[in-house]
Amino acid sequence: MTPMIEAAGLVKRFGDFTAVDGIDVTVQPGESFGFLGPNGAGKSSTMRMIGCVSPPTDGLLRILGMDPVRQGPAIRARLGVCPQLDNLAPDLTVLQNLTTYARYFGIPRREARRRATELLEFVQLSERSGAEVEPLSGGMKRRLTIARALINEPDLVLLDEPTTGLDPQARHLVWERLFRLKQRGVTLVLTTHYMDEAEQLCDRLVVMDAGKIVAEGSPRALIERYSTREVVELRFQAESQSGFAAKLEGIGERTEELPDRILLYASDGDAALTEVHARGLSPSGALIRRSSLEDVFLHLTGRTLVD
């Protein structure tokens, strides 16, 4: 089967600044694939190259088996793109935003209307069909942008930070809709700096930092490989924290020191915490949780995903 996306040594430079620094990525049909990384990692630059709106500076890129530079229109006809910033038309109604967009794909008027109505149903915006776009909430706009990306029944859907800036409830609604798409077998490629989003939606992901891929795998495999099963988060009175890290030596596998807390990595969090207390240390707060992709990122780069 032809991969949906095939990139080898892909590079994007702006002037002499390298935003994407030679990445290798393959995405198979039906997969849900994610780029996880902090702001400035090069996720959007990569997505724009995949979306055939930004020519690669170097390297090989094949989308749906085609060359994005020479066959851009043919590729874009089969892509659905939800950009990082909503760019809905403020002078059109909710429904018109979808029907006019359909026309760019050469979809006949009647069919455009039928699909638009169906998609508004799907993203739960039917009641707003005739309304203007501007007064919509952030979550509604995002859902409308996602609906717009689906108007041409794309083989490959690109979502650049689909839920950044949304409140938790709005995020869950978006996740739930994206999960349905995934179940229908649509290939999803998304970027995010939320580890819970990546864990929820991605079968497989790459961790990106400063234009490079630093790890690749399923969320679970990444956690197993780069972190322990559990983490103990210890908080101390701010000024005295630095002294404590040394005193934790030997408990669990390793520690990470953050400005406001120390993370203690151990397969058994309870046992580790008991040991902390046994050494006569009394943190002002202690929390045991499962390892997440956040810990993977921290381990790989020494920094947190969201600052």
Added chain:
Amino acid sequence: MIVALALPRLAASGTRVVAVAGRNVVALRSVGWLAFVSGALEPFLYLFSIGIGVGTLVGDMRLADGSVVSYAAFVAPAMLAASAMTGALTETTFNFFGKMKFWKLYDSVLATPVGPMEIAFGELCWAMTRGALYSASFLAVMVAMGLTGPLSALAALPATVLIGFAFGAVGMLVATYLRGWQDFDLIGTIQFALFLFSGTFVPAEAYPAVVRWVIEVTPLYRAVDLIRAITAGGLGWFQVLDVAYLLTLLGLCLWGASRRMSRLLRR
């Protein structure tokens, strides 16, 4: 063979151009009817105030071919050409610029199979459809007032469309260079200077030779010359030059605008 291969692609491209133009019709339905109608009024205001008002003081005008016409008949074609220019420039600078830089409209369009050239051409077609409606209404009034004949008016309509296309392409190219709304004052001033000095109210022959030459190479002068020859009389070889001039302007600016758009939006 090559034609057989090219035709479906051309048809698909045509559909996309129509889609870009058609978006404006949809938008018009929801908001802009008033603006649409008010745009048609301006040339009439000038025609009535200056063509007829000032015309009673000026008397008749002698054209290049020696024929004599009323001042209103002299001014009317210039107003028509100027309004074709203004309409096209407004649509392609203000609206095109706003859509490109502030709404980021074309970012979303370029994510579809539609390309920069198709956007440029589609927006231009829309500007022209609108301009042609304005021109037709003005020509109808000219005929009703006896300022030109019905056949001349019919012949002038495609000429106004050509003028609109040419200035629309200029406006689009200019829009890709604009930094912000402050630049519009400059455009307005240039436009007004063209409007005043392009043989609109006074024949270019009235100016000193050097100024006259400068005037005669400006695009609005060529446009006025073309329309005036059609509606007032004196059609000749010079008008072939006018048409060639406007076509060249159209081609160059359209090409330039789509290239600039690629560079700005496809980084």
